[in-house]
Amino acid sequence: MNFVLIFxxxxxxxxxxxxxxxxxxxxxxxxxxxxxxxxxxxxYYLVLWSSIPALVFLLVWSLFEPIIIKxxxxxxxxxxxxxxxxxxxANLIYEKIKAIHLGTxxxxxxxxxxxxxxxxxxxxxxxxxxxxxxxFVTIIASVIFSLKKIKNNNKAxxxxxxxxxxxxxxxxxxxxxxxxxxxxxxxxxxxxxxxVINIFDYLFGTNWSPQxxxxxxxxxxxxxxxxxxxxxxxxVPLIAGTSFIAFIAMFVAVPIGLFSGIYMAExxxxxxxxxxxxxxxxxxxxxxxxxxxFAALTVGPFFRQIGESIGLTVSSESALAxxxxxxxxxxxxxxxxxxxxxxxxxxxxRDGSYAVGATKSETIKQVVIPAALPGIIxxxxxxxxxxxxxxxxxxxAAGLAANLTINPLxxxxxxxxxxxxxxxxxQEFDSPKTQSAFAxxxxxxxxxxxxNYIAQRAVKKYREKYD
Amino acid sequence: MNExxxxxxxxxxxxxxxxxxxxxxxxxxxxxxxxxxxxxxxGKSTFIRCINRxxxxxxICKVTGNIEIDGVEINDxxxxxxxxxxxxxxxxxxxxPFPKSIYDNISxxxxxxxxxxxxxxxxxxxxxxxxxxxxxxxxxxxxxxPGTGLSGGQQQRLCIARAISVNPEVILMDEPCSALDPIATxxxxxxxxxxxKTYTIVIVTHSMAxxxxxxxxxxxxxxxxxxxxxxxxxxxxxxxxxMTQDYITxxxx
Numbered sequence: 055m056n057f058v059l060i061f062x063x064x065x066x067x068x069x070x071x072x073x074x075x076x077x078x079x080x081x082x083x084x085x086x087x088x089x090x091x092x093x094x095x096x097x098y099y100l101v102l103w104s105s106i107p108a109l110v111f112l113l114v115w116s117l118f119e120p121i122i123i124k125x126x127x128x129x130x131x132x133x134x135x136x137x138x139x140x141x142x143x144a145n146l147i148y149e150k151i152k153a154i155h156l157g158t159x160x161x162x163x164x165x166x167x168x169x170x171x172x173x174x175x176x177x178x179x180x181x182x183x184x185x186x187x188x189x190f191v192t193i194i195a196s197v198i199f200s201l202k203k204i205k206n207n208n209k210a211x212x213x214x215x216x217x218x219x220x221x222x223x224x225x226x227x228x229x230x231x232x233x234x235x236x237x238x239x240x241x242x243x244x245x246x247x248x249x250v251i252n253i254f255d256y257l258f259g260t261n262w263s264p265q266x267x268x269x270x271x272x273x274x275x276x277x278x279x280x281x282x283x284x285x286x287x288x289x290v291p292l293i294a295g296t297s298f299i300a301f302i303a304m305f306v307a308v309p310i311g312l313f314s315g316i317y318m319a320e321x322x323x324x325x326x327x328x329x330x331x332x333x334x335x336x337x338x339x340x341x342x343x344x345x346x347x348f349a350a351l352t353v354g355p356f357f358r359q360i361g362e363s364i365g366l367t368v369s370s371e372s373a374l375a376x377x378x379x380x381x382x383x384x385x386x387x388x389x390x391x392x393x394x395x396x397x398x399x400x401x402x403x404r405d406g407s408y409a410v411g412a413t414k415s416e417t418i419k420q421v422v423i424p425a426a427l428p429g430i431i432x433x434x435x436x437x438x439x440x441x442x443x444x445x446x447x448x449x450x451a452a453g454l455a456a457n458l459t460i461n462p463l464x465x466x467x468x469x470x471x472x473x474x475x476x477x478x479x480x481q482e483f484d485s486p487k488t489q490s491a492f493a494x495x496x497x498x499x500x501x502x503x504x505x506n507y508i509a510q511r512a513v514k515k516y517r518e519k520y521d
Numbered sequence: 522m523n524e525x526x527x528x529x530x531x532x533x534x535x536x537x538x539x540x541x542x543x544x545x546x547x548x549x550x551x552x553x554x555x556x557x558x559x560x561x562x563x564g565k566s567t568f569i570r571c572i573n574r575x576x577x578x579x580x581i582c583k584v585t586g587n588i589e590i591d592g593v594e595i596n597d598x599x600x601x602x603x604x605x606x607x608x609x610x611x612x613x614x615x616x617x618p619f620p621k622s623i624y625d626n627i628s629x630x631x632x633x634x635x636x637x638x639x640x641x642x643x644x645x646x647x648x649x650x651x652x653x654x655x656x657x658x659x660x661x662x663x664x665x666x667p668g669t670g671l672s673g674g675q676q677q678r679l680c681i682a683r684a685i686s687v688n689p690e691v692i693l694m695d696e697p698c699s700a701l702d703p704i705a706t707x708x709x710x711x712x713x714x715x716x717x718k719t720y721t722i723v724i725v726t727h728s729m730a731x732x733x734x735x736x737x738x739x740x741x742x743x744x745x746x747x748x749x750x751x752x753x754x755x756x757x758x759x760x761x762x763x764m765t766q767d768y769i770t771x772x773x774x
Binding site: 323324400403404405406407408409411412413416420421425 | 575580603604605606607610611613615617618619620621629630633634680683684686687
């Protein structure tokens with residue numbers, strides 16, 4: 055229904071473009087005046103004014119309609135004698151009424167609810183009809199308003215610019231508000247978690263096994279229970295596992311990525327570059343779950359075989375396999391970004407170095423790389439945040455056991471993997487186990503934020519040097 | 522007249538299919554300033570970039586013919602360009618100091634060629650080069666500050682000091698003053714006058730006045746051909762060629 059309406063509004067207002075254009079042309083000829091803007095701006099003006107108010111109206115209406123109908127229906131149901139004690143029961147009755155209206159309710163339908171269902175469909179009808187009428191009125195009113203402006207030869211160019219600026223502003227506002235919303239939802243759940251588990255016990259605990267955390271009543275936890283609980287939510291093994299795997303990944307990705315970036319930027323001929331750059335970028339397009347297959351089915355067993363042949367016990371899910379594959383996944387990020395920054399180092403610097411008799415490799419090592427360093431640091435830190443946030447490869451290749459170990463051949467786990475583990479399946483939303491996922495999410499978010507901040511600072515500090 | 526230092530013989534340069542220089546025969550004298558003038562795209566810069574083989578950096582560039590320095594052919598595949606560029610320094614159109622400290626900008630070249638093994642030797646080279654480039658007094662208290670923080674004229678003198686630091690015999694200057702204001706330009710010109718006592722200098726310039734002020738010999742290029750070459754005085758007062766006459770009087774170019 056709404057989609058049809060939006061479609062009609064858009065079609066109608068776009069067609070007004072031509073009307074506005076020709077109308078202003080004829081006005082300027084008729085009255086022999088110079089227009090304040092090109093005729094097309096009057097067309098845009100009409101399009102924007104006829105569509106935006108109606109669309110905004112539709113949006114606001116759609117947001118409030120269900121809420122208003124719900125309160126009306128619950129009230130009528132109460133008047134007709136339906137009994138409910140609190141909000142939850144009222145909601146339940148409302149859902150029942152809706153189901154009856156849609157014909158999806160199976161069970162005994164009592165007369166009160168049936169009556170309410172009839173009035174529900176009646177209200178729905180009224181609301182839909184009045185919605186259409188009001189949108190129609192809105193469009194008419196805004197078109198009349200804008201036509202009047204156009205006839206008075208308004209400054210359509212400035213007005214269109216203003217409206218567009220407003221639209222762009224709203225878009226960025228939405229992005230910002232979404233971010234805030236995500237942060238707050240994380241924050242509130244985490245606060246619930248930290249009201250049960252002391253934040254220091256969480257941050258410095260060395261044992262992570264949330265599956266042990268059974269609580270009979272979350273609102274009244276005894277001291278003995280808490281001792282048990284805090285042992286289940288120790289963050290240290292997770293951050294250790296995360297950093298360990300990320301470290302292995304960077305150990306693989308930084309040299310290979312950087313060197314291939316240098317090769318692409320400085321040595322590769324145009325032909326080689328044209329072929330190999332897209333191939334490297336395809337590596338970035340492979341879904342991580344596919345890397346996960348590769349790690350779990352090929353690399354993991356391969357390491358185990360090698361380990362066996364030289365008498366080492368290698369777990370088939372090892373930090374080494376996950377880190378290695380993650381490193382391969384990250385190579386294209388580092389390679390592509392450092393290629394770009396190296397390319398943006400001005401040729402004049404290289405010329406200056408060649409002119410005093412430096413060789414190519416001396417020039418790269420002593421002039422080009424230092425000049426490109428901020429960008430390279432930035433790309434590496436971006437890759438680190440990717441490595442820390444990566445989930446799928448670790449789930450598939452590194453296992454789930456939160457071992458506090460520095461042996462790369464044992465299985466470990468990461469923050470993101472544990473979040474997945476905790477939230478998969480049926481969960482009670484007020485148990486500390488579920489809430490711990492949000493705490494983990496918040497911690498991860500803060501960690502990535504700090505990394506990004508450091509990256510930006512580093513880039514800023516060394517910037518501008520070669521301009 | 523001084524001795525001939527650099528001698529080009531039927532020099533042709535191609536960028537891909539396009540020929541940029543046609544049979545250029547030009548002799549450059551030792552410890553003298555030779556100015557190359559001509560409209561944009563006439564091949565002056567291409568010519569001086571042949572002298573230190575900077576055209577090697579451009580993939581599609583091909584050079585045929587001969588260039589000799591002190592009678593030794595340098596347009597030779599087997600020639601070691603590193604030692605050639607040690608002997609033939611270059612200063613570019615736009616000042617291009619490295620994003621390093623002033624000190625490191627100067628010590629870069631000597632370090633690469635293994636000159637100045639100890640810190641005090643390096644210090645001495647840096648000081649001598651900066652003094653020769655008439656920059657020492659202005660920067661001696663801030664040698665560890667970035668070279669990019671200097672003014673445009675200072676940056677260009679820093680680049681000259683960098684070229685001098687490896688103790689070359691020839692200095693090529695590709696429109697060294699085109700990005701500078703008149704005061705900075707005057708300083709560089711004074712410097713060139715001083716430097717020609719020690720070095721053979723080739724300068725590409727768009728300013729006739731500059732060519733007259735700094736050079737002893739002038740070559741006029743047009744569309745990749747060397748039209749006329751001779752004593753600066755003669756070229757500007759009484760050129761043989763009509764085209765030269767038209768160019769220096771501003772009738773085309």
